[in-house]
Amino acid sequence: xxxxxxxxxxxxxxxxxxxxxxxxxxxxxRAALEGGVALDFETVYEAxxxxxxRVVARLVANxxxxxxxxxxxxxxxxxxxxxxRGDARITTWLFRIAYRVVGAHIRRSRIRRALAAWLGIExxxxxxxxxxxxxxxxxxxxxxxxxxxxxxxxxxxxxxxxEVEGWSAAEIADMLEIPVGTVYTRVHHARRAFRQxxxxxxxxxx
Amino acid sequence: MTIERDPVLGKALERALPRTSPPYxxxxxxxxxxxxRTRGPEKSWRWIAVACFTVALSAVVLEKTLxxxxxxxxxxxxxxxxxxxxxxxxxxxxTVDSDGPSGTVLRLASGTVFLKVRKGHPxxxxxxxxxxxxxxxxxxxxxxxxxxxxxxxxxxxxxxxxDRGERTLRAGDRLPPNGDALYPTPxxxxxxxxxxxTGSSSPVPPTPTGIGGDAVRSDxxxxxxxxxxxxxxxxxxxxxxPKKSRNDSGAAQGAxxxxxxxxxxxxxxxxxxxxxxxxLDAYARIVKKGGADAEDALFAIIRLAAQRxxxxxxxxxxxxxxxxxxxxxxxxxxxxxxxNAHLTLGDGAAAAKDSDQFLSKFPSDPxxxxxxxxxxxxxxxxxxxxxxxxxxxxxPDGELKRKLSAACN
Numbered sequence: 001x002x003x004x005x006x007x008x009x010x011x012x013x014x015x016x017x018x019x020x021x022x023x024x025x026x027x028x029x030r031a032a033l034e035g036g037v038a039l040d041f042e043t044v045y046e047a048x049x050x051x052x053x054r055v056v057a058r059l060v061a062n063x064x065x066x067x068x069x070x071x072x073x074x075x076x077x078x079x080x081x082x083x084x085r086g087d088a089r090i091t092t093w094l095f096r097i098a099y100r101v102v103g104a105h106i107r108r109s110r111i112r113r114a115l116a117a118w119l120g121i122e123x124x125x126x127x128x129x130x131x132x133x134x135x136x137x138x139x140x141x142x143x144x145x146x147x148x149x150x151x152x153x154x155x156x157x158x159x160x161x162x163e164v165e166g167w168s169a170a171e172i173a174d175m176l177e178i179p180v181g182t183v184y185t186r187v188h189h190a191r192r193a194f195r196q197x198x199x200x201x202x203x204x205x206x
Numbered sequence: 207m208t209i210e211r212d213p214v215l216g217k218a219l220e221r222a223l224p225r226t227s228p229p230y231x232x233x234x235x236x237x238x239x240x241x242x243r244t245r246g247p248e249k250s251w252r253w254i255a256v257a258c259f260t261v262a263l264s265a266v267v268l269e270k271t272l273x274x275x276x277x278x279x280x281x282x283x284x285x286x287x288x289x290x291x292x293x294x295x296x297x298x299x300x301t302v303d304s305d306g307p308s309g310t311v312l313r314l315a316s317g318t319v320f321l322k323v324r325k326g327h328p329x330x331x332x333x334x335x336x337x338x339x340x341x342x343x344x345x346x347x348x349x350x351x352x353x354x355x356x357x358x359x360x361x362x363x364x365x366x367x368x369d370r371g372e373r374t375l376r377a378g379d380r381l382p383p384n385g386d387a388l389y390p391t392p393x394x395x396x397x398x399x400x401x402x403x404t405g406s407s408s409p410v411p412p413t414p415t416g417i418g419g420d421a422v423r424s425d426x427x428x429x430x431x432x433x434x435x436x437x438x439x440x441x442x443x444x445x446x447x448p449k450k451s452r453n454d455s456g457a458a459q460g461a462x463x464x465x466x467x468x469x470x471x472x473x474x475x476x477x478x479x480x481x482x483x484x485x486l487d488a489y490a491r492i493v494k495k496g497g498a499d500a501e502d503a504l505f506a507i508i509r510l511a512a513q514r515x516x517x518x519x520x521x522x523x524x525x526x527x528x529x530x531x532x533x534x535x536x537x538x539x540x541x542x543x544x545x546n547a548h549l550t551l552g553d554g555a556a557a558a559k560d561s562d563q564f565l566s567k568f569p570s571d572p573x574x575x576x577x578x579x580x581x582x583x584x585x586x587x588x589x590x591x592x593x594x595x596x597x598x599x600x601x602p603d604g605e606l607k608r609k610l611s612a613a614c615n
Contacts, residue, residue, distance in 0.1 A: 045237065049233050050227075050228055053226070053227075053228040053232065054227075054228075057224045057225065057226040058223065061223070062224070063224035063225070066224055067236060071236045071239050071240060074236065074240055075240065075243060075244075078240065078244060140218070140222075141222040142222075144218050144219060144222035145222045145223075148222065159219070160219060162211065163212060163219055164216050164219050164220045164223065166216075169208075184208075184209055187209055191212070191215070194215075
């Protein structure tokens, strides 16, 4: 509504988590479960809100969607917390929920955009127009975002977790429940597709 | 099979992706939204039934006791009541419940109103669950269709009551929708104090400013000029009056080309419609061109960089602002932006330096609590709980304050 309202927000603390994995501390959850105590939503929310927010921010391209999707993730968590048995770390479980929620959101957005383009409500070339609009300091970031948005969700998340978060292929494979070889393939193809989309955007610009 | 990381690609992706730190207040906003969504359906239906009954009853009671309400929905118009001048903005939908010696109550269904209230005239604005009681002041209330209410005070004091409790806002304070903390009033609110420029096409002549100025001209018509700096739907920016300097720093810039003003308004409109990239383009063009609006535009760029969690950009632009305008109109706000940028970067030493400098120069500034909060966090790192407690004394209640206090208990 008013994009300038939150400008004076305070940032995270000095000693906040720096990476997703650094935040991963499932010991409390495991101890609670081992002691026969059911995890309550409030504890999970308090302990892992920042983690979930960060995961969502990494997986989704549009900053305006991050808060809404974090909310969606915790809606799922509130419904399914009773199913968590402590077989995996709580953060792994949360990550998988966030991954599915964001994936569903991205698929829905793509369908909506395709439908809008088909109906002529929104120009099919909006992507190219966004790239072609005037030169500015954020042009580079915009090109990167557009190129990233052109990748499939699976490739894109593998690329981001590998290149930005610095996870190993084994860690990604564990989180996404896929073979390690698949991670390498996804990262490899994602890089190639990203470079191609990025070069195309440069060609459109010139 | 192995793949090496590509650091250049990684950096480029990181710069383009959204910031990963939750903004201040995000946790409580999401919690409130979850609470609303997880309410049981039976309870919701019961509430709807009660609400329908209450609304019907209220309507009857109001009709009987107050007579017909005065609908005032003419966007952009000025309303003069007993000791109160009201400017309606942004498709304001307002009704006056009572207007007499016992006080004036305005009900804001949507849009924005600006009020100037003479002392001794009890006035209240009710916007949904929020009630703003006025003592003698100039302030604005905006209510969106989403029920979010935004209150800003330019002069005087108001008391805001909502379901989160009651709090007092003073000059320069802003209570944003769902906000737990107070924020500075945006500069354009202060523009309400500007008389219409000589030679303007406005039919309303310039008015005296300050609290207690005449609300009504001798002919009984409203004497409150619509704010020259506030853009609104349905208003052609070309028709609006040129910007007047808002204070001393702008005095020498009064002869700025009029085209700048339209450009600035257009940029603001782009920003309001969340077309941020285009807005940034527009602001950058204004800064490059120079003129009276360049300072506002440069500040807007810093503000957007902070909002988009781009601390390095914010710092670069803040340095540019300081070198160009020194102690300009936004100098202290820029100090806050610089502090936030340093905190976002995790540069505690720079943030501590910012805090020491600001607090030594402006210890009683309304923004000072942000610097105290930063120092409290620094003190916590040094396990100095006495210092944490001392720093938090002037900090309004909020999530970070609670966290820091709890960490020391």
